[in-house]
Amino acid sequence: MFTAPPGYQPIYGPSVPYTGPIYGGLRAGMSLYIQGAIPHHITRFEVDLQCGEFEGCDIAFHFNPRFDGWDKVVFNTFQNGEWEEQEKIHQMPFSKGEAFEMVIAVTSEGYQVNVNGSEFYMYPHRMPLDRVSALHIAGDVTVQSINIIGGGYPGGGYPGGNLPIMGLQPIYNPPMPYSGMVPGGMSPKRTIIIKGMLPYGANRLAINFMVACSRDVAFHLNVRLQEGIVVRNSQIGGDWGQEERELSFNPFQEGQYFDISIRCGNQRFKVFVNGQHMCNFFHRVQPFTQIDLLEIEGDAQLSYIHF
Template identity: 65%
Template sequence: MFVAPPGYQPVYNPSIPYVGPIYGGLRSGMSVYIQGVIPHEITSFNMNLQCGESEGSDIGFHFSPRFDNWDKVVFNSCQEGEWGSEEEIHNMPFSKGDAFEMVIFIKQEGYQVTVNGQDLHTFNYRIPVERVNALQIGGDVSIQTISIIGGGNPGDDQIGGNLPVMCGQPIYNPPVPHSSIIPGGMFLKKTIVIRGMVPLGANSFSINFMVGSSRDIVFHLNPRLQESVVVRNSLIGGSWETEEREISFNPFLEGQYFDMSIRCGNQQFKVFVNGQHMCDFIHRFQNFSEIDTLDVEGHVQISYVHF
Protein backbone atom coordinates (compact mmCIF):
# COMPACT_ATOMS: atom_id res chain seq x y z
CA MET A 1 0.00 0.00 0.00
CA PHE A 2 1.27 3.46 -0.90
CA VAL A 3 1.60 5.60 2.23
CA ALA A 4 2.84 9.14 1.75
CA PRO A 5 4.62 11.01 4.52
CA PRO A 6 3.12 14.09 6.16
CA GLY A 7 3.28 16.93 3.66
CA TYR A 8 2.68 14.68 0.66
CA GLN A 9 -0.46 12.85 1.79
CA PRO A 10 -3.51 14.60 0.32
CA VAL A 11 -6.72 14.97 2.31
CA TYR A 12 -9.71 13.67 0.35
CA ASN A 13 -13.36 14.73 0.74
CA PRO A 14 -13.03 16.39 4.15
CA SER A 15 -16.17 17.44 5.97
CA ILE A 16 -16.71 21.20 6.16
CA PRO A 17 -15.89 23.04 8.38
CA TYR A 18 -12.37 21.63 8.16
CA VAL A 19 -9.25 22.34 10.19
CA GLY A 20 -6.00 20.50 9.59
CA PRO A 21 -2.28 20.88 10.27
CA ILE A 22 0.43 21.92 7.81
CA TYR A 23 3.31 19.74 8.96
CA GLY A 24 6.51 21.73 9.38
CA GLY A 25 4.73 25.01 8.60
CA LEU A 26 4.84 27.04 5.41
CA ARG A 27 7.84 28.55 3.69
CA SER A 28 8.67 30.14 0.37
CA GLY A 29 8.52 27.70 -2.54
CA MET A 30 5.65 25.64 -1.15
CA SER A 31 2.05 25.70 -2.35
CA VAL A 32 -1.43 24.72 -1.17
CA TYR A 33 -3.48 22.86 -3.79
CA ILE A 34 -7.27 22.56 -3.45
CA GLN A 35 -9.91 20.95 -5.68
CA GLY A 36 -13.58 21.45 -4.96
CA VAL A 37 -17.08 22.23 -6.19
CA ILE A 38 -19.18 25.36 -5.65
CA PRO A 39 -22.77 24.42 -4.72
CA HIS A 40 -25.66 26.01 -6.59
CA GLU A 41 -26.93 27.51 -3.34
CA ILE A 42 -24.04 29.54 -1.97
CA THR A 43 -23.59 32.68 0.08
CA SER A 44 -19.85 32.55 0.80
CA PHE A 45 -16.97 30.36 1.84
CA ASN A 46 -13.55 31.00 3.32
CA MET A 47 -10.08 29.50 3.52
CA ASN A 48 -7.72 30.59 6.28
CA LEU A 49 -4.00 29.89 6.57
CA GLN A 50 -3.64 30.09 10.35
CA CYS A 51 -0.99 30.19 13.06
CA GLY A 52 -2.53 27.22 14.89
CA GLU A 53 -5.54 24.92 14.68
CA SER A 54 -7.52 26.40 17.55
CA GLU A 55 -10.31 28.93 17.13
CA GLY A 56 -8.98 32.43 17.65
CA SER A 57 -5.55 31.70 16.19
CA ASP A 58 -3.92 34.47 14.19
CA ILE A 59 -4.78 34.25 10.48
CA GLY A 60 -1.93 34.98 8.10
CA PHE A 61 -4.15 34.76 5.01
CA HIS A 62 -7.95 34.97 4.86
CA PHE A 63 -9.56 34.18 1.48
CA SER A 64 -13.33 34.66 1.17
CA PRO A 65 -15.39 34.56 -2.06
CA ARG A 66 -18.77 36.19 -1.39
CA PHE A 67 -21.76 35.66 -3.65
CA ASP A 68 -24.20 38.54 -3.26
CA ASN A 69 -25.35 41.38 -5.45
CA TRP A 70 -21.74 42.57 -5.48
CA ASP A 71 -19.89 39.31 -6.10
CA LYS A 72 -16.34 39.71 -4.85
CA VAL A 73 -13.36 37.95 -3.27
CA VAL A 74 -12.06 39.38 -0.01
CA PHE A 75 -8.51 38.96 1.31
CA ASN A 76 -7.40 39.86 4.84
CA SER A 77 -5.42 38.88 7.93
CA CYS A 78 -6.25 38.75 11.63
CA GLN A 79 -3.85 39.31 14.54
CA GLU A 80 -4.79 39.08 18.23
CA GLY A 81 -8.46 39.11 17.28
CA GLU A 82 -8.19 42.26 15.17
CA TRP A 83 -8.90 42.11 11.44
CA GLY A 84 -6.63 44.13 9.16
CA SER A 85 -7.65 46.19 6.16
CA GLU A 86 -9.54 44.25 3.50
CA GLU A 87 -8.31 43.80 -0.05
CA GLU A 88 -10.97 42.83 -2.54
CA ILE A 89 -11.45 42.10 -6.21
CA HIS A 90 -14.68 41.89 -8.18
CA ASN A 91 -13.42 39.43 -10.78
CA MET A 92 -15.24 36.39 -9.36
CA PRO A 93 -13.39 33.27 -10.57
CA PHE A 94 -15.90 30.77 -9.17
CA SER A 95 -19.21 29.73 -10.76
CA LYS A 96 -22.18 28.19 -8.98
CA GLY A 97 -22.41 24.45 -9.63
CA ASP A 98 -18.92 24.21 -11.14
CA ALA A 99 -15.76 22.41 -10.09
CA PHE A 100 -12.66 24.48 -9.39
CA GLU A 101 -8.96 24.03 -8.90
CA MET A 102 -7.07 26.52 -6.74
CA VAL A 103 -3.39 26.90 -5.92
CA ILE A 104 -1.94 29.23 -3.28
CA PHE A 105 1.74 29.71 -4.09
CA ILE A 106 4.00 30.73 -1.20
CA LYS A 107 6.18 33.41 -2.80
CA GLN A 108 8.93 35.58 -1.37
CA GLU A 109 6.58 38.56 -1.10
CA GLY A 110 3.24 36.94 -0.33
CA TYR A 111 0.48 34.48 -1.19
CA GLN A 112 -0.16 34.24 -4.95
CA VAL A 113 -3.58 32.76 -5.74
CA THR A 114 -4.54 31.10 -9.02
CA VAL A 115 -7.98 29.63 -9.78
CA ASN A 116 -8.46 27.27 -12.72
CA GLY A 117 -5.00 28.16 -13.98
CA GLN A 118 -5.59 31.94 -13.99
CA ASP A 119 -3.77 34.38 -11.70
CA LEU A 120 -6.22 36.02 -9.30
CA HIS A 121 -4.37 38.09 -6.68
CA THR A 122 -1.18 38.32 -4.61
CA PHE A 123 -1.63 39.13 -0.92
CA ASN A 124 1.54 40.48 0.68
CA TYR A 125 2.61 39.04 4.03
CA ARG A 126 1.42 40.79 7.17
CA ILE A 127 2.35 37.92 9.51
CA PRO A 128 5.60 35.94 8.98
CA VAL A 129 4.67 32.97 6.82
CA GLU A 130 6.84 30.68 8.98
CA ARG A 131 4.24 31.04 11.75
CA VAL A 132 1.49 29.53 9.57
CA ASN A 133 0.92 25.84 10.36
CA ALA A 134 -2.78 25.11 9.78
CA LEU A 135 -5.52 25.36 7.14
CA GLN A 136 -9.16 26.09 7.96
CA ILE A 137 -12.03 25.93 5.45
CA GLY A 138 -15.63 26.89 6.16
CA GLY A 139 -18.85 27.99 4.50
CA ASP A 140 -20.71 26.86 1.40
CA VAL A 141 -18.20 24.70 -0.46
CA SER A 142 -17.49 21.03 -1.15
CA ILE A 143 -13.81 20.04 -1.10
CA GLN A 144 -12.46 16.98 -2.93
CA THR A 145 -8.68 17.28 -2.43
CA ILE A 146 -6.29 19.27 -0.25
CA SER A 147 -2.55 18.92 -0.83
CA ILE A 148 0.38 20.75 0.72
CA ILE A 149 3.07 20.64 -1.96
CA GLY A 150 6.72 20.82 -0.98
CA GLY A 151 5.88 20.15 2.64
CA GLY A 152 7.01 17.57 5.15
CA ASN A 153 10.10 17.55 7.29
CA PRO A 154 13.65 17.33 5.94
CA GLY A 155 14.31 13.74 4.96
CA ASP A 156 10.65 12.85 4.38
CA ASP A 157 11.35 12.22 0.72
CA GLN A 158 14.28 9.89 1.27
CA ILE A 159 14.17 6.17 0.60
CA GLY A 160 12.85 4.09 3.47
CA GLY A 161 9.83 2.08 4.54
CA ASN A 162 6.76 2.96 2.53
CA LEU A 163 7.77 6.54 1.88
CA PRO A 164 7.64 7.68 -1.73
CA VAL A 165 10.69 9.16 -3.37
CA MET A 166 10.04 12.51 -5.01
CA CYS A 167 12.51 15.11 -6.19
CA GLY A 168 12.69 18.12 -8.48
CA GLN A 169 10.39 21.11 -8.75
CA PRO A 170 6.70 20.72 -9.59
CA ILE A 171 5.62 21.61 -13.12
CA TYR A 172 2.41 23.68 -13.19
CA ASN A 173 -0.08 23.89 -16.07
CA PRO A 174 2.09 22.43 -18.84
CA PRO A 175 0.55 22.48 -22.31
CA VAL A 176 -0.47 19.11 -23.75
CA PRO A 177 1.14 17.32 -25.50
CA HIS A 178 3.78 17.45 -22.78
CA SER A 179 7.14 15.72 -22.53
CA SER A 180 9.60 16.00 -19.66
CA ILE A 181 12.69 14.26 -18.38
CA ILE A 182 12.20 12.21 -15.19
CA PRO A 183 14.98 13.39 -12.84
CA GLY A 184 17.18 10.40 -12.00
CA GLY A 185 15.02 8.03 -14.04
CA MET A 186 12.71 5.50 -12.44
CA PHE A 187 13.82 3.39 -9.50
CA LEU A 188 12.32 1.53 -6.57
CA LYS A 189 9.80 3.63 -4.61
CA LYS A 190 10.00 6.50 -7.11
CA THR A 191 6.57 8.17 -7.20
CA ILE A 192 5.18 10.56 -9.79
CA VAL A 193 2.09 12.67 -9.09
CA ILE A 194 -0.06 13.97 -11.96
CA ARG A 195 -3.11 16.14 -11.40
CA GLY A 196 -5.47 17.45 -14.03
CA MET A 197 -8.94 17.47 -15.53
CA VAL A 198 -10.70 15.54 -18.29
CA PRO A 199 -12.40 18.20 -20.44
CA LEU A 200 -15.96 17.87 -21.69
CA GLY A 201 -16.12 16.03 -25.00
CA ALA A 202 -12.80 14.24 -24.41
CA ASN A 203 -12.20 11.04 -26.34
CA SER A 204 -9.00 9.65 -24.85
CA PHE A 205 -5.58 10.58 -23.51
CA SER A 206 -2.41 8.72 -22.61
CA ILE A 207 0.37 8.90 -20.05
CA ASN A 208 3.54 7.17 -21.21
CA PHE A 209 6.68 6.21 -19.29
CA MET A 210 9.38 5.90 -21.92
CA VAL A 211 13.02 5.13 -22.64
CA GLY A 212 14.05 8.33 -24.36
CA SER A 213 16.87 6.84 -26.43
CA SER A 214 14.76 4.09 -28.02
CA ARG A 215 11.27 5.66 -27.64
CA ASP A 216 10.08 2.36 -26.16
CA ILE A 217 6.94 2.89 -24.08
CA VAL A 218 7.46 0.84 -20.94
CA PHE A 219 4.13 1.75 -19.34
CA HIS A 220 1.24 3.16 -21.40
CA LEU A 221 -1.83 4.32 -19.42
CA ASN A 222 -4.70 5.16 -21.76
CA PRO A 223 -8.15 6.22 -20.47
CA ARG A 224 -10.69 5.92 -23.31
CA LEU A 225 -13.72 7.95 -22.38
CA GLN A 226 -16.07 6.70 -25.07
CA GLU A 227 -15.41 3.07 -24.13
CA SER A 228 -15.29 3.72 -20.36
CA VAL A 229 -12.05 1.75 -20.06
CA VAL A 230 -8.48 2.45 -18.93
CA VAL A 231 -6.10 0.49 -21.16
CA ARG A 232 -2.54 -0.35 -20.05
CA ASN A 233 0.12 -1.68 -22.38
CA SER A 234 3.75 -1.40 -23.48
CA LEU A 235 5.35 -0.71 -26.85
CA ILE A 236 8.74 -2.43 -27.06
CA GLY A 237 10.80 -2.58 -30.24
CA GLY A 238 8.00 -1.02 -32.27
CA SER A 239 5.38 -3.65 -31.31
CA TRP A 240 2.46 -3.28 -28.92
CA GLU A 241 2.16 -6.08 -26.37
CA THR A 242 -0.89 -7.47 -24.55
CA GLU A 243 -3.50 -4.96 -23.36
CA GLU A 244 -4.73 -4.94 -19.78
CA ARG A 245 -8.15 -3.45 -18.98
CA GLU A 246 -9.19 -4.67 -15.51
CA ILE A 247 -9.51 -1.83 -12.96
CA SER A 248 -11.08 -1.53 -9.53
CA PHE A 249 -12.91 1.67 -10.56
CA ASN A 250 -12.83 4.24 -13.37
CA PRO A 251 -12.07 7.75 -12.09
CA PHE A 252 -11.70 9.40 -15.49
CA LEU A 253 -14.96 11.16 -16.31
CA GLU A 254 -15.67 14.18 -18.50
CA GLY A 255 -15.48 17.46 -16.61
CA GLN A 256 -13.88 15.84 -13.55
CA TYR A 257 -10.56 16.56 -11.89
CA PHE A 258 -8.23 13.69 -11.03
CA ASP A 259 -5.32 13.28 -8.64
CA MET A 260 -3.03 10.40 -9.66
CA SER A 261 0.11 8.91 -8.16
CA ILE A 262 2.14 6.24 -9.96
CA ARG A 263 4.69 4.39 -7.87
CA CYS A 264 7.46 2.07 -9.06
CA GLY A 265 7.52 -1.12 -6.96
CA ASN A 266 9.62 -4.27 -7.06
CA GLN A 267 7.25 -6.18 -9.33
CA GLN A 268 4.93 -3.58 -10.74
CA PHE A 269 3.79 0.00 -11.12
CA LYS A 270 1.01 0.81 -8.64
CA VAL A 271 -1.53 3.42 -9.70
CA PHE A 272 -3.68 5.37 -7.24
CA VAL A 273 -6.30 7.91 -8.32
CA ASN A 274 -8.21 10.21 -5.96
CA GLY A 275 -6.80 8.31 -2.99
CA GLN A 276 -7.94 4.87 -4.18
CA HIS A 277 -5.93 2.03 -5.68
CA MET A 278 -7.00 1.73 -9.33
CA CYS A 279 -4.65 -0.88 -10.83
CA ASP A 280 -1.20 -2.47 -10.98
CA PHE A 281 0.94 -3.02 -14.07
CA ILE A 282 3.47 -5.85 -13.83
CA HIS A 283 6.90 -4.76 -15.08
CA ARG A 284 7.71 -5.85 -18.61
CA PHE A 285 10.98 -3.90 -18.64
CA GLN A 286 13.34 -4.41 -15.70
CA ASN A 287 15.96 -1.67 -16.20
CA PHE A 288 14.13 1.09 -14.28
CA SER A 289 16.95 3.60 -14.65
CA GLU A 290 16.51 3.64 -18.43
CA ILE A 291 12.95 4.94 -18.06
CA ASP A 292 13.74 8.63 -18.24
CA THR A 293 10.86 10.34 -20.07
CA LEU A 294 7.22 11.13 -19.27
CA ASP A 295 4.91 11.93 -22.20
CA VAL A 296 1.30 13.10 -21.91
CA GLU A 297 -0.91 13.54 -24.95
CA GLY A 298 -4.53 13.59 -26.00
CA HIS A 299 -7.67 15.18 -24.57
CA VAL A 300 -6.57 16.16 -21.05
CA GLN A 301 -5.63 19.28 -19.12
CA ILE A 302 -2.65 18.88 -16.78
CA SER A 303 -2.34 21.28 -13.86
CA TYR A 304 0.54 19.72 -11.92
CA VAL A 305 3.32 17.16 -12.34
CA HIS A 306 5.74 16.29 -9.53
CA PHE A 307 8.54 13.74 -9.84
Protein backbone atom coordinates (compact mmCIF):
# COMPACT_ATOMS: atom_id res chain seq x y z
CA MET A 1 0.00 0.00 0.00
CA PHE A 2 1.34 3.42 -0.97
CA THR A 3 2.28 5.56 2.02
CA ALA A 4 2.72 9.14 0.91
CA PRO A 5 5.29 11.42 2.52
CA PRO A 6 4.13 13.57 5.44
CA GLY A 7 1.62 16.16 4.40
CA TYR A 8 0.77 14.61 1.05
CA GLN A 9 -2.00 12.02 1.04
CA PRO A 10 -4.02 11.63 -2.16
CA ILE A 11 -7.35 9.84 -1.75
CA TYR A 12 -7.87 7.17 -4.40
CA GLY A 13 -11.18 5.68 -5.53
CA PRO A 14 -13.48 7.04 -2.83
CA SER A 15 -17.07 5.86 -2.91
CA VAL A 16 -19.73 8.44 -3.78
CA PRO A 17 -21.37 10.07 -1.92
CA TYR A 18 -18.10 11.11 -0.29
CA THR A 19 -17.62 13.39 2.71
CA GLY A 20 -14.16 13.98 4.14
CA PRO A 21 -12.32 16.51 6.29
CA ILE A 22 -10.00 19.26 5.10
CA TYR A 23 -7.46 19.08 7.90
CA GLY A 24 -6.30 22.45 9.08
CA GLY A 25 -9.14 24.20 7.28
CA LEU A 26 -9.22 26.07 4.00
CA ARG A 27 -7.23 29.17 3.12
CA ALA A 28 -6.11 31.18 0.11
CA GLY A 29 -3.40 29.48 -1.91
CA MET A 30 -4.84 25.99 -1.54
CA SER A 31 -6.17 23.89 -4.41
CA LEU A 32 -8.50 20.92 -4.61
CA TYR A 33 -7.77 18.56 -7.49
CA ILE A 34 -10.42 15.99 -8.49
CA GLN A 35 -10.08 13.35 -11.21
CA GLY A 36 -13.15 11.40 -12.19
CA ALA A 37 -15.57 10.33 -14.90
CA ILE A 38 -19.12 11.23 -15.90
CA PRO A 39 -21.48 8.30 -16.66
CA HIS A 40 -23.63 8.29 -19.79
CA HIS A 41 -26.83 8.33 -17.70
CA ILE A 42 -25.92 11.43 -15.68
CA THR A 43 -28.54 13.90 -14.52
CA ARG A 44 -26.46 15.92 -12.05
CA PHE A 45 -23.69 15.84 -9.45
CA GLU A 46 -22.33 18.24 -6.86
CA VAL A 47 -19.10 19.26 -5.20
CA ASP A 48 -19.51 21.14 -1.93
CA LEU A 49 -17.07 22.88 0.39
CA GLN A 50 -18.81 22.61 3.73
CA CYS A 51 -18.56 24.01 7.25
CA GLY A 52 -18.94 20.55 8.78
CA GLU A 53 -19.49 16.90 7.92
CA PHE A 54 -23.13 16.60 8.93
CA GLU A 55 -26.33 16.93 6.92
CA GLY A 56 -27.74 20.45 6.99
CA CYS A 57 -24.45 22.19 7.75
CA ASP A 58 -23.56 25.48 6.03
CA ILE A 59 -22.06 25.17 2.53
CA ALA A 60 -19.68 27.92 1.48
CA PHE A 61 -19.30 26.68 -2.11
CA HIS A 62 -21.85 24.56 -3.99
CA PHE A 63 -20.90 23.42 -7.51
CA ASN A 64 -23.75 21.64 -9.28
CA PRO A 65 -23.59 20.60 -12.98
CA ARG A 66 -27.07 19.70 -14.28
CA PHE A 67 -27.76 17.73 -17.44
CA ASP A 68 -31.47 18.44 -17.82
CA GLY A 69 -31.92 19.42 -21.45
CA TRP A 70 -30.87 22.94 -20.57
CA ASP A 71 -27.37 22.01 -19.51
CA LYS A 72 -25.96 24.36 -16.92
CA VAL A 73 -23.78 24.61 -13.83
CA VAL A 74 -25.30 26.12 -10.72
CA PHE A 75 -23.20 27.80 -8.02
CA ASN A 76 -24.60 28.75 -4.64
CA THR A 77 -24.09 29.07 -0.88
CA PHE A 78 -26.21 27.53 1.87
CA GLN A 79 -26.23 29.12 5.30
CA ASN A 80 -28.60 29.61 8.21
CA GLY A 81 -30.75 26.83 6.81
CA GLU A 82 -31.43 28.53 3.47
CA TRP A 83 -30.04 28.58 -0.06
CA GLU A 84 -28.95 31.98 -1.30
CA GLU A 85 -29.27 33.38 -4.82
CA GLN A 86 -27.98 31.05 -7.51
CA GLU A 87 -25.33 31.89 -10.06
CA LYS A 88 -26.07 29.90 -13.24
CA ILE A 89 -23.63 29.28 -16.07
CA HIS A 90 -25.34 27.97 -19.21
CA GLN A 91 -22.25 26.18 -20.38
CA MET A 92 -21.30 22.56 -19.64
CA PRO A 93 -17.57 21.77 -19.30
CA PHE A 94 -18.23 18.02 -18.76
CA SER A 95 -19.13 15.40 -21.37
CA LYS A 96 -21.25 12.31 -20.78
CA GLY A 97 -19.23 9.11 -20.69
CA GLU A 98 -15.87 10.89 -20.44
CA ALA A 99 -13.18 11.40 -17.84
CA PHE A 100 -12.44 14.83 -16.40
CA GLU A 101 -10.04 16.78 -14.25
CA MET A 102 -11.30 19.60 -12.05
CA VAL A 103 -9.27 22.07 -10.03
CA ILE A 104 -10.77 24.42 -7.44
CA ALA A 105 -8.12 27.06 -6.74
CA VAL A 106 -8.81 29.02 -3.57
CA THR A 107 -7.92 32.71 -3.83
CA SER A 108 -8.53 35.68 -1.59
CA GLU A 109 -11.38 36.72 -3.94
CA GLY A 110 -13.13 33.40 -4.37
CA TYR A 111 -13.04 29.89 -5.84
CA GLN A 112 -11.54 29.65 -9.33
CA VAL A 113 -12.88 26.52 -11.05
CA ASN A 114 -10.89 25.01 -13.91
CA VAL A 115 -12.06 21.95 -15.85
CA ASN A 116 -9.84 19.89 -18.18
CA GLY A 117 -7.17 22.59 -18.15
CA SER A 118 -9.46 25.50 -19.01
CA GLU A 119 -10.72 28.26 -16.75
CA PHE A 120 -14.46 27.91 -16.18
CA TYR A 121 -15.75 30.26 -13.50
CA MET A 122 -14.76 32.33 -10.48
CA TYR A 123 -17.27 32.14 -7.61
CA PRO A 124 -16.69 34.98 -5.13
CA HIS A 125 -16.60 34.26 -1.40
CA ARG A 126 -19.84 34.70 0.50
CA MET A 127 -18.56 33.15 3.74
CA PRO A 128 -15.23 33.31 5.61
CA LEU A 129 -12.74 30.78 4.27
CA ASP A 130 -11.69 29.61 7.71
CA ARG A 131 -15.15 28.16 8.33
CA VAL A 132 -14.70 25.53 5.60
CA SER A 133 -13.66 22.18 7.04
CA ALA A 134 -14.95 19.44 4.72
CA LEU A 135 -15.37 18.33 1.11
CA HIS A 136 -18.57 16.63 -0.06
CA ILE A 137 -19.16 14.97 -3.46
CA ALA A 138 -22.46 13.37 -4.46
CA GLY A 139 -24.57 12.50 -7.48
CA ASP A 140 -23.89 10.83 -10.81
CA VAL A 141 -20.10 10.85 -10.83
CA THR A 142 -17.21 8.44 -10.35
CA VAL A 143 -14.16 9.81 -8.52
CA GLN A 144 -10.70 8.44 -9.27
CA SER A 145 -8.64 10.66 -6.98
CA ILE A 146 -8.83 13.67 -4.70
CA ASN A 147 -5.81 15.81 -3.82
CA ILE A 148 -5.99 18.75 -1.45
CA ILE A 149 -2.85 20.80 -1.90
CA GLY A 150 -1.58 23.41 0.50
CA GLY A 151 -3.34 22.45 3.71
CA GLY A 152 -2.81 20.16 6.66
CA TYR A 153 -0.75 20.52 9.78
CA PRO A 154 3.01 20.82 9.22
CA GLY A 155 4.43 17.32 9.25
CA GLY A 156 1.02 15.88 10.07
CA GLY A 157 0.47 13.66 7.07
CA TYR A 158 -3.26 13.35 7.65
CA PRO A 159 -5.31 11.83 4.82
CA GLY A 160 -6.54 14.55 2.55
CA GLY A 161 -4.61 17.33 4.29
CA ASN A 162 -1.65 18.06 2.10
CA LEU A 163 1.22 20.33 2.91
CA PRO A 164 3.28 21.23 -0.18
CA ILE A 165 6.71 19.67 0.06
CA MET A 166 9.29 22.41 0.66
CA GLY A 167 6.45 24.93 0.31
CA LEU A 168 6.20 24.38 -3.45
CA GLN A 169 2.96 24.84 -5.34
CA PRO A 170 1.94 22.44 -8.12
CA ILE A 171 2.63 23.25 -11.77
CA TYR A 172 -0.68 23.14 -13.64
CA ASN A 173 -0.87 22.34 -17.37
CA PRO A 174 2.90 22.16 -17.98
CA PRO A 175 3.96 22.16 -21.64
CA MET A 176 5.06 19.05 -23.49
CA PRO A 177 7.84 18.19 -23.85
CA TYR A 178 8.56 19.27 -20.26
CA SER A 179 11.98 20.04 -18.81
CA GLY A 180 12.48 21.46 -15.34
CA MET A 181 14.88 21.36 -12.43
CA VAL A 182 13.93 19.38 -9.33
CA PRO A 183 14.18 22.06 -6.64
CA GLY A 184 16.84 20.99 -4.16
CA GLY A 185 17.52 17.73 -6.03
CA MET A 186 16.31 14.27 -5.12
CA SER A 187 16.35 13.17 -1.49
CA PRO A 188 15.13 10.16 0.48
CA LYS A 189 11.33 9.93 0.80
CA ARG A 190 10.78 12.67 -1.77
CA THR A 191 7.80 12.03 -4.02
CA ILE A 192 7.10 13.59 -7.39
CA ILE A 193 3.52 13.47 -8.68
CA ILE A 194 2.76 13.59 -12.41
CA LYS A 195 -0.83 13.68 -13.67
CA GLY A 196 -2.17 13.82 -17.18
CA MET A 197 -3.97 11.99 -19.96
CA LEU A 198 -2.97 9.65 -22.77
CA PRO A 199 -5.15 10.61 -25.75
CA TYR A 200 -6.45 8.04 -28.20
CA GLY A 201 -3.73 7.21 -30.72
CA ALA A 202 -0.94 7.99 -28.24
CA ASN A 203 2.19 5.90 -28.75
CA ARG A 204 4.52 6.62 -25.84
CA LEU A 205 5.27 8.55 -22.66
CA ALA A 206 8.83 8.88 -21.38
CA ILE A 207 9.76 10.22 -17.93
CA ASN A 208 13.45 10.86 -17.26
CA PHE A 209 15.13 11.66 -13.95
CA MET A 210 18.49 13.12 -14.91
CA VAL A 211 21.74 14.63 -13.69
CA ALA A 212 21.74 18.02 -15.37
CA CYS A 213 25.49 18.60 -15.52
CA SER A 214 26.29 15.24 -17.20
CA ARG A 215 22.93 14.60 -18.94
CA ASP A 216 23.02 11.07 -17.51
CA VAL A 217 19.57 9.52 -17.24
CA ALA A 218 19.40 7.99 -13.78
CA PHE A 219 15.90 6.59 -14.26
CA HIS A 220 14.09 6.27 -17.58
CA LEU A 221 10.43 5.22 -17.45
CA ASN A 222 9.13 4.53 -20.95
CA VAL A 223 5.45 3.70 -21.48
CA ARG A 224 5.02 2.10 -24.91
CA LEU A 225 1.29 1.99 -25.46
CA GLN A 226 1.20 0.19 -28.79
CA GLU A 227 3.45 -2.58 -27.45
CA GLY A 228 1.67 -2.72 -24.11
CA ILE A 229 4.88 -2.53 -22.09
CA VAL A 230 6.58 -0.17 -19.63
CA VAL A 231 10.38 -0.19 -19.99
CA ARG A 232 12.72 1.03 -17.25
CA ASN A 233 16.39 1.78 -17.86
CA SER A 234 19.25 4.21 -17.32
CA GLN A 235 21.71 5.91 -19.67
CA ILE A 236 25.09 6.62 -18.11
CA GLY A 237 28.04 8.03 -20.08
CA GLY A 238 25.95 7.80 -23.24
CA ASP A 239 25.36 4.06 -22.87
CA TRP A 240 21.99 2.47 -22.10
CA GLY A 241 21.96 -0.15 -19.37
CA GLN A 242 19.95 -3.33 -18.90
CA GLU A 243 16.25 -2.90 -19.62
CA GLU A 244 13.66 -3.93 -17.05
CA ARG A 245 10.24 -4.90 -18.38
CA GLU A 246 8.59 -7.17 -15.80
CA LEU A 247 5.34 -5.81 -14.36
CA SER A 248 2.59 -7.21 -12.20
CA PHE A 249 0.13 -5.04 -14.13
CA ASN A 250 0.14 -2.31 -16.78
CA PRO A 251 -2.17 0.57 -15.81
CA PHE A 252 -1.65 2.74 -18.89
CA GLN A 253 -4.35 2.92 -21.56
CA GLU A 254 -5.25 5.25 -24.40
CA GLY A 255 -7.99 7.72 -23.58
CA GLN A 256 -7.37 7.43 -19.83
CA TYR A 257 -6.08 9.82 -17.20
CA PHE A 258 -3.06 8.75 -15.17
CA ASP A 259 -1.78 9.65 -11.72
CA ILE A 260 1.90 8.71 -11.27
CA SER A 261 3.70 8.96 -7.92
CA ILE A 262 7.45 8.34 -8.05
CA ARG A 263 9.02 8.09 -4.61
CA CYS A 264 12.78 8.18 -4.06
CA GLY A 265 14.24 5.89 -1.39
CA ASN A 266 17.80 5.23 -0.30
CA GLN A 267 18.10 2.18 -2.55
CA ARG A 268 15.46 2.61 -5.22
CA PHE A 269 12.63 4.50 -6.84
CA LYS A 270 9.14 3.21 -6.12
CA VAL A 271 6.52 3.89 -8.80
CA PHE A 272 2.79 4.00 -8.04
CA VAL A 273 0.12 4.55 -10.71
CA ASN A 274 -3.46 5.43 -9.80
CA GLY A 275 -2.71 4.49 -6.20
CA GLN A 276 -1.26 1.03 -6.93
CA HIS A 277 2.37 -0.02 -6.72
CA MET A 278 3.60 -0.76 -10.26
CA CYS A 279 7.37 -1.29 -10.00
CA ASN A 280 10.68 -0.50 -8.31
CA PHE A 281 13.90 0.68 -9.92
CA PHE A 282 17.16 0.36 -7.98
CA HIS A 283 19.52 3.32 -8.18
CA ARG A 284 22.25 3.02 -10.79
CA VAL A 285 23.60 6.55 -10.27
CA GLN A 286 25.27 7.28 -6.95
CA PRO A 287 24.91 9.40 -5.04
CA PHE A 288 21.29 9.66 -6.18
CA THR A 289 21.10 13.11 -4.58
CA GLN A 290 22.83 14.50 -7.68
CA ILE A 291 19.63 13.80 -9.68
CA ASP A 292 18.23 17.30 -10.22
CA LEU A 293 16.39 17.40 -13.57
CA LEU A 294 13.03 16.04 -14.70
CA GLU A 295 12.22 15.69 -18.38
CA ILE A 296 8.97 14.32 -19.82
CA GLU A 297 8.25 13.71 -23.49
CA GLY A 298 5.86 11.78 -25.66
CA ASP A 299 2.18 11.91 -26.56
CA ALA A 300 0.67 12.68 -23.16
CA GLN A 301 -1.20 15.80 -22.14
CA LEU A 302 0.17 16.87 -18.76
CA SER A 303 -2.10 18.59 -16.29
CA TYR A 304 -0.13 18.66 -13.06
CA ILE A 305 3.37 18.19 -11.63
CA HIS A 306 4.08 18.41 -7.91
CA PHE A 307 7.58 18.31 -6.44
